[in-house]
Amino acid sequence: xxxxxxxxxxxxxxxxxxxxxxxxxxxxxxxxxxxxxxxxxxxxxxxxxxxxxxxxxxxxxxxxxxxxxxxxxxxxxxxxxxxxxxxxxxxxxxxxxxxxxxxxxxxxxxxxxxxxxxxxxxxxxxxxxxxxxxxxxxxxxxxxxxxxxxxxxxxxxxxxxxxxxxxxxxxxxxxxxxxxxxxxxxxxxxxxxxxxxxxxxxxxxxxxxxxxxxxxxxxxxxxxxxxxxxxxxxxxxxxxxxxxxxxxxxxxxxxxxxxxxxxxxxxxxxxxxxxxxxxxxxxxxxxxxxxxxxxxxxxxxxxxxxxxxxxxxxxxxxxxxxxxxxxxxxxxxxxxxxxxxxxxxxxxxxxxxxxxxxxxxxxxxxxxxxxxxxxxxxxxxxxxxxxxxxxxxxxxxxxxxxxxxxxxxxxxxxxxxxxxxxxxxxxxxxxxxxxxxxxxxxxxxxxxxxxxxxxxxxxxxxxxxxxxxxxxxxxxxxxxxxxxxxxxxxxxxxxxxxxxxxxxxxxxxxxxxxxxxxxxxxxxxxxxxxxxxxxxxxxxxxxxxxxxxxxxxxxxxxxxxxxxxxxxxxxxxxxxxxxxxxxxxxxxxxxxxxxxxxxxxxxxxxxxxxxxxxxxxxxxxxxxxxxxxxxxxxxxxxxxxxxxxxxxxxxxx
Numbered sequence: 001x002x003x004x005x006x007x008x009x010x011x012x013x014x015x016x017x018x019x020x021x022x023x024x025x026x027x028x029x030x031x032x033x034x035x036x037x038x039x040x041x042x043x044x045x046x047x048x049x050x051x052x053x054x055x056x057x058x059x060x061x062x063x064x065x066x067x068x069x070x071x072x073x074x075x076x077x078x079x080x081x082x083x084x085x086x087x088x089x090x091x092x093x094x095x096x097x098x099x100x101x102x103x104x105x106x107x108x109x110x111x112x113x114x115x116x117x118x119x120x121x122x123x124x125x126x127x128x129x130x131x132x133x134x135x136x137x138x139x140x141x142x143x144x145x146x147x148x149x150x151x152x153x154x155x156x157x158x159x160x161x162x163x164x165x166x167x168x169x170x171x172x173x174x175x176x177x178x179x180x181x182x183x184x185x186x187x188x189x190x191x192x193x194x195x196x197x198x199x200x201x202x203x204x205x206x207x208x209x210x211x212x213x214x215x216x217x218x219x220x221x222x223x224x225x226x227x228x229x230x231x232x233x234x235x236x237x238x239x240x241x242x243x244x245x246x247x248x249x250x251x252x253x254x255x256x257x258x259x260x261x262x263x264x265x266x267x268x269x270x271x272x273x274x275x276x277x278x279x280x281x282x283x284x285x286x287x288x289x290x291x292x293x294x295x296x297x298x299x300x301x302x303x304x305x306x307x308x309x310x311x312x313x314x315x316x317x318x319x320x321x322x323x324x325x326x327x328x329x330x331x332x333x334x335x336x337x338x339x340x341x342x343x344x345x346x347x348x349x350x351x352x353x354x355x356x357x358x359x360x361x362x363x364x365x366x367x368x369x370x371x372x373x374x375x376x377x378x379x380x381x382x383x384x385x386x387x388x389x390x391x392x393x394x395x396x397x398x399x400x401x402x403x404x405x406x407x408x409x410x411x412x413x414x415x416x417x418x419x420x421x422x423x424x425x426x427x428x429x430x431x432x433x434x435x436x437x438x439x440x441x442x443x444x445x446x447x448x449x450x451x452x453x454x455x456x457x458x459x460x461x462x463x464x465x466x467x468x469x470x471x472x473x474x475x476x477x478x479x480x481x482x483x484x485x486x487x488x489x490x491x492x493x494x495x496x497x498x499x500x501x502x503x504x505x506x507x508x509x510x511x512x513x514x515x516x517x518x519x520x521x522x523x524x525x526x527x528x529x530x531x532x533x534x535x536x537x538x539x540x541x542x543x544x545x546x547x548x549x550x551x552x553x554x555x556x557x558x559x560x561x562x563x564x565x566x567x568x569x570x571x572x573x574x575x576x577x578x579x580x581x582x583x584x585x586x587x588x589x590x591x592x593x594x595x596x597x598x599x600x601x602x603x604x605x606x607x608x609x610x611x612x613x614x615x616x617x618x619x620x621x622x623x624x625x626x627x628x629x630x631x632x633x634x635x636x637x638x639x640x641x642x643x644x645x646x647x648x649x650x651x652x653x
Contacts, residue, residue, distance in 0.1 A: 222254030240357025397523025
């Protein structure tokens with residue numbers, strides 16, 4: 001029953017934006033029809049996922065498909081169900097959010113295009129998650145990649161949007177080439193392009209090459225550092241509800257590829273686990289470090305996606321170590337923590353991006369140092385953003401704590417294995433704690449700068465609360481954050497099914513190897529205490545009969561310029577991490593006795609893109625420019641070049 005539902009969801013999602021292309025640009029009929037159809041597709045996909053998790057086993061649906069090497073084979077198992085639920089939820093909520101955030105009447109040029117490719121990218125993700133054939137998988141992958149390129153560069157009249165769109169296109173082409181090579185190698189060794197025949201290929205000597213190609217191809221899509229170069233710019237310039245879908249679901253297709261491939265290897269080498277743990281530490285630490293140094297709200301959130309992809313890699317690495325060492329409990333903790341963090345990150349990061357979109361919608365700016373004082377003007381948005389910030393920091397009683405706890409316990413268990421695994425576990429566990437501490441500092445900066453204090457610009461002082469259509473998806477996501485955090489023992493049941501599907505064997509339940517019930521009870525108690533204290537403080541405030549201003553040290557006219565800026569708040573941590581971040585400051589020199597107005601600006605270039613790839617391409621361009629004299633435009637000269645090359649080859653041979 002799951003497979004027909006998911007096929008219906010794929011078809012309806014792909015078609016959801018097409019009718020609007022033929023309707024008037026200024027009408028609302030196209031966008032309402034799009035939201036209705038995408039909601040139907042999301043309900044079908046979610047129903048298919050729930051059925052798969054409920055029954056445990058899954059059947060394949062096979063249909064004829066006259067494509068060389070390809071077969072139309074789909075299957076919804078517990079692993080696919082975890083990703084399907086996330087894709088369906090975020091795609092539907094983003095569509096409803098877009099009714100108010102990106103209405104057709106305000107975007108007549110690109111509104112229809114955005115909705116059409118919103119549906120296309122959703123259908124591509126749904127297809128690749130359930131595909132059981134390499135050609136079918138690549139079909140879904142390419143639909144997703146091409147649609148995402150259009151969505152990233154939807155405002156292509158802006159040079160910045162075109163630039164990040166082309167960077168994404170180059171990255172996704174490189175990713176696809178790696179996957180072509182990986183699938184070709186799998187097909188050559190196993191003799192089939194169906195997933196079912198690949199376990200024997202992953203038991204052959206070619207498995208290490210297959211894993212490296214998978215890590216490059218899927219890692220580029222997931223944004224594992226140092227393969228993250230496209231991600232910060234793309235998330236920063238894309239419309240916010242699309243950023244939520246991309247960060248919450250699209251980059252997780254890379255994680256899905258790694259999870260699916262590693263599930264087929266019954267005896268993975270230990271170095272696979274070490275590699276993923278090492279990349280997880282690098283992505284987590286440097287992702288959050290670069291986030292602290294950002295001045296753009298959405299770019300900051302994008303770097304936190306790199307950080308959380310690192311945490312997921314830590315969990316998957318632990319699962320591989322446990323499988324290699326024959327430790328079922330370690331496997332359960334690792335893969336359970338990784339899959340739950342896939343879900344958790346999608347929920348709270350989508351909530352944060354939608355909150356950032358509400359701020360941008362109300363103020364017209366993403367610059368942290370121009371914001372401030374929005375909590376009084378946008379209380380619902382501020383509260384929703386606060387829930388997402390607490391969740392992403394891994395604090396109780398929200399969902400981020402549960403998945404990070406599982407990964408922590410897995411790392412502690414890995415440290416007890418011996419044979420070198422103790423080093424990975426004992427180093428990665430403190431790194432994960434360090435990541436959490438930096439995330440807490442970063443979001444203290446963000447929330448304080450954006451929502452507390454006084455407005456730093458006139459636009460912000462005139463800000464207004466977001467419409468109800470934008471707030472409703474945020475309420476749903478915030479409720480999911482609480483539900484997972486407080487209902488962890490219930491969430492463990494579908495996670496156990498997904499962990500068994502990955503391991504291909506019985507595993508101990510997460511409730512047996514992790515204190516999920518105790519954590520949920522403590523979280524509920526903490527929430528009750530916070531609500532009680534809040535109610536007492538509000539009652540006490542209402543009982544006060546006299547009001548007095550806050551003591552201001554005798555200064556009668558405080559202003560927004562006296563507040564900490566985002567740069568000054570994070571300056572200490574950026575200074576401590578300057579050896580890696582290498583911040584650049586631009587300050588006007590004060591050369592006169594009575595100087596005039598001065599300016600100061602600082603930024604932190606990306607260490608891979610801005611300090612590595614761009615200089616390398618610039619150098620290559622300068623070197624290749626010296627070959628321009630060879631281009632004479634004469635056929636006779638080119639014939640001489642050809643003859644000379646042939647003679648050189650003959651002499652060489």
